[in-house]
Amino acid sequence: MATTQNSTFTAREINPLNSLDEWEDAVLKRYPDPDSIATDKSTDEYRNYDSPQRDTVKEFYRLNHTYQTYGFVQQKRADYLKFDKKEMPVWQAFDFLNQLVDDSDPDTDLDQFQHLLQTSEAIRKDGHPDWMVLVGLMHDMGKVLCLFGEPQWAVVGDTFPVGVQYSDKVVYPEFFKNNPDYNNPEYQSPTGVYKEGCGLRNVHMSWGHDEYVYQMMKDHLPEQGLYMLRYHSFYAWHREGAYSQLLDDHDREMLRWVKLFNPYDLYSKNPTPPDWKQLRPYYEDLVAKYLPSTLKF
Numbered sequence: 001m002a003t004t005q006n007s008t009f010t011a012r013e014i015n016p017l018n019s020l021d022e023w024e025d026a027v028l029k030r031y032p033d034p035d036s037i038a039t040d041k042s043t044d045e046y047r048n049y050d051s052p053q054r055d056t057v058k059e060f061y062r063l064n065h066t067y068q069t070y071g072f073v074q075q076k077r078a079d080y081l082k083f084d085k086k087e088m089p090v091w092q093a094f095d096f097l098n099q100l101v102d103d104s105d106p107d108t109d110l111d112q113f114q115h116l117l118q119t120s121e122a123i124r125k126d127g128h129p130d131w132m133v134l135v136g137l138m139h140d141m142g143k144v145l146c147l148f149g150e151p152q153w154a155v156v157g158d159t160f161p162v163g164v165q166y167s168d169k170v171v172y173p174e175f176f177k178n179n180p181d182y183n184n185p186e187y188q189s190p191t192g193v194y195k196e197g198c199g200l201r202n203v204h205m206s207w208g209h210d211e212y213v214y215q216m217m218k219d220h221l222p223e224q225g226l227y228m229l230r231y232h233s234f235y236a237w238h239r240e241g242a243y244s245q246l247l248d249d250h251d252r253e254m255l256r257w258v259k260l261f262n263p264y265d266l267y268s269k270n271p272t273p274p275d276w277k278q279l280r281p282y283y284e285d286l287v288a289k290y291l292p293s294t295l296k297f
Helices: 023-030 055-067 070-080 090-100 112-125 130-138 141-148 173-178 209-217 223-231 249-267 276-290
Strands: 002-004 007-009 087-089 294-296
Touching (some): 087 090, 090 112, 112 130, 112 276, 130 249
Antiparallel strands (some): 002 007
């Protein structure tokens, strides 16, 4: 059992999904993308489960929308943004992440690091800047939160602002009625605890791997790459145009970079493992160029 904010969660509430990445199934069905990145199979073959209706995803979002309160986010920021849990050399951090090997993912038998390599290689193949290649390599590093005991719904899933009125553009918006913040008038106006046009950098998002890896990388990557990390799961914004009242001109300028990155994450998986022996010199030089020798978690 895990406890947070006076709530005790059962094992099933901690892990409602059969797979940590299973929530992407719903994303891919909602937002099909061009085939150019999916090199080994067409996009309509991705996330092809035998079961057409995945109730685990719906249950995942019920828990996510119920427990991701403004207070919960503040608690997690206080717990994790001190980065005092662990410190490791960069390449050892990938070994740590690989403890999340997902035997139930129908798209790939590859480990987490190999998926990240496929994402970054797809970006590199298309000739994007090397810092964006590094974004591809690092974008899921925040999923190590599961290894620190966090429930799945506090690690993955579509993200959304807290402390402000919920948008019906967020997936399964009906579940927000279960959230204690739903009945708090301070949090349920169009701007909530924020000011109109305040900019997303001044808005607290639901807690998960996006915010965590952004905070980890914020001193090491260009602004465009940081937006990719911080908001790549904020589909209500970059796919649906929601929460425009909170945006400033900088957010609107950065939107194109978030939209550029997203398909590489969703559609770069294929069953052909990357040739790490061949790729290693390039990525060792890339990591050394931008990152310190150790990462703090």
